[in-house]
Amino acid sequence: MTPSGFICLRTHHIENLKLQFEEYRHQATGAIHYHLAGEDENNVFLVAFLTVPEDSTGIAHILEHTTLCGSQRYPVRDPFFMMTRRSLNTFMNAFTGSDWTAYPFASQNVKDFDNLLRVYLDAVFFPLLDPLDIAQEGCRLEFETPDDSHAPLVYRGVVFNEMKGAMSSSSQVLSQKLNEALFPTITYHYNSGGDPEIIPQLTPSQLKAFHASHYHPSNAIFMTYGCLPASHHQALFQECVLTHFHALPHRIFVPNEQRFSSPQVVHARYAVDKPELARKTHLVTAWLLNEITDARAVLNVQLLSDILLDNSASPLRYALESCEFADSPSSLCGFDDSTHEIFFSCGLEGTDAEYLTAFETLVNDVLMDVVEHGVPQEQVESVLHQMELQQREITGDGMPYGLHVLFNALVPALHGADPIPFLDIDPLLQALREDCQRPDFIPQLVKDLLLNNAHRVTLVMSPDPDLAQQQLQAEKEKLAQLKAQLSPAERQAIIEQAAILKARQEKIDNPDILPKVTVDDIPDTLKLPESYQRDILHYPATWFAQGTNGLVYQTIIMQLPQLPPELVDLLPIYCEFITELGCAGESYLDTAARQAAVTGGLNARLSVRCGVDDVQQTHLFFALEGKALARHQADLSQLLHDTLMSVRFDELERLQELMVQLRSSIDSHLTHRGHQLAMTAAASGFSAAAAWHHRWNGIPHVYLVRELEQNMANKTALIHFSQQLAAIHELLLNAPRQFLIISEEEHHAPIAHDLAQIWHSIPVSLTDFSPFKTIPVKQKMEKIWQLNTQVNFCAKAYPAVAIQHRDAPALTVLGDFLRNGFLHRAIREQGGAYGASASYHADAGCFRFFSFRDPLLMETLQAFDQSLIWLQNNTHNEQALEEAILGVIGRIDQPLSPSGEANSTFFAQLNGRTPEQRREFRRRVLKVTITDLQRVAMTYLQAHFASTVVLSSAHFLAEVPELTFTREVL
Structure with missing residues (x-):
């Protein structure tokens, strides 16, 4: 037993991950500690619990928020957000799953790691759970004017508004309704995030009891990763x-669901704000399968799911994509392993309820065909290849790689599974490969898991244009009834609570209660990977030697050519489609199968950034990129070549399918992207790059895709569209071309040889090349877009300077300073929005404010302005400045995956951000003063420069007639 009371139960080396797995149990409490020891300095911690709600009050979710609002050792109001700015963390967050809650963080600094660990442990196990914090983070009653008992009664609260925003998304409603139907008797029947209609029923005593029963070391799993030893x-x-x-x-445990004796059909509704209801229904069917604790059974389900749905050549995916009575496959296609018993689902979007039988027949026919005829062995091998690639790839661009690895085992471990098979899957993959040699293996999986499984639910979710108004009216009536029942003393209590909470x-x-790091703890310099140049024939090529665990990453980069005006706005669609079509004379189905067999996927994208010393100067590039295991590097090179040189735009039916799918995806994600759309629009008038971001990624792109999708039914329009994409392609082929290669150094020589063999016969003629030209942009925008949402997204932007300008570091720090000192309190805590911030955006040459899932509108816009008054009219201490600087440096220094760091470094340099420039910018950030912040705010953030954009609903807009901006329906 260790001095800390832990017994080491076992160790296991995981060769593919280059990690040592260690399992410990605390003798006194039974707490489990899993440690993954490796050389990574980005150390990760998480503690997680099974949290099993028995209603939809959002009790686990609200507890997650409130737990981080002060603890016994750190009795400050907001230690979590205070630590985000007193730390050099590379990740800090908390998550509520369907039956678990986890509190993870990561840091490369040992002092910082220990600081965060002390705060997290005290927050999780010894929270204050102050009723005022519960009211702030969960839900509370207030009068619309807090000190006026004659004003209407309203609900306030961060989680309440977060879930109102979440449940504005049809995909979120679809997922929740499916869970309700598939799990009629256990915890997954309920909305663990909270149903806005039910959230107000939660009481502080219920929350405290839930914490006492669930947040105990005996119900906990501690997980760590990195170079610090387990004993530390x-x-x-x-x-x-x-x-x-x-x-x-x-x-605590989750029981198995009681099984149906026969399949079920369930009907549900979701809110829409447009009267056109034709082909807006969702049809989804799902089967409840085996427990998540059986790693081999989970792998079987993953294999079957990928065989059926992985790409357009997969039998079920092909049937759903080519179905004539729907727009596209459902967003819920695939297997879900987030619950104790996993499930598999597939479905359609953009259809009608009358096609229910046809949909069920379609799915059944595909499954029966697989049972009768099996699937080609090469398709099975492709799926096994993808599973191996996913296991090998070192990620880390969205969250730390170590946290990604821990999450692979977290949910099974919480349910009592041995985590090793979920981390070291090579033995299971080998056994799976052997089973896949049997012709009857896949057909038998289909029969056992799907066809002979009576626990199946088919959900028909139909649009209802009246539902949103009905929900709003029901909430108003409920609040009016509550108000009518209030005694004078109760009314006064509500007023007093609002005043006490505001105070x-x-x-x-006193922030000194909390530990911190200082600027003295910041590393001296920014670590960036180094590259070298080695041309491929007549093409420039940049090479990075990175530890990629046997993966190769290749990118072809081309300067964007000048395009005719009628083609310019089609560029993002061209990027979406070029990797989804056939090439080299093969159909898109054959090409999809080829991609799956040799790569981890291809992707095309545009790179648009401002110049380093002129916001009106714009760097524009097209990139076609892919990744593969090293043994397939030549196949990857050939596939990238064939995609670029011989993509087929003559597959008209495929183009039509892709356009319908794109429109469906864009429409279903509008509320998820609301704050991004608002910010992009608000900034669009301040630089050429910002204008193109708006046109290619923002609201104009939404309108264009909708218009094109409607026109695709016309054969002439479809042919014209195909010709337009081909015209873009021809112009791109004449653009200057270069290569980026990222892999272990040992693979560089064979990659160079194969690239030279593949590209040697391609002539380069650049005599007619004209680069894409942009014109300066300088105009304000004041605009409102109306969409179906229960919350608002507000943005305000100001023109600023290029990143090389002497004021850019101060503007960067200013964003964190305003968020930390004013915006978080005013808009999130007091206003109830899920999030709010400010930032300098160098790639668009502007400074932006935004709010996310916000119940307020005018008050938020006013808060943006008030933050600037607060900045100028108050005396600020050096500690607040240091905290803002730490936040900026933390983002600059945040590590990515090995491939991500190389890719980021290359594209930064391509756009003028050399390593020297980036390091100098970092040094200048460290020298920013409070006087600098006040000066740059006074200089650039002037009211007459500001653009303001709001995404809101008809209900909210009806209540703010004073907001006279131009309005459009989105």
């Missing part, structure tokens, strides 16, 4: 937590 973590676990607890006699929110806590 365990000493703090013991000191901060475990010495205060004893073992519980029983652990608490405005109170400045």
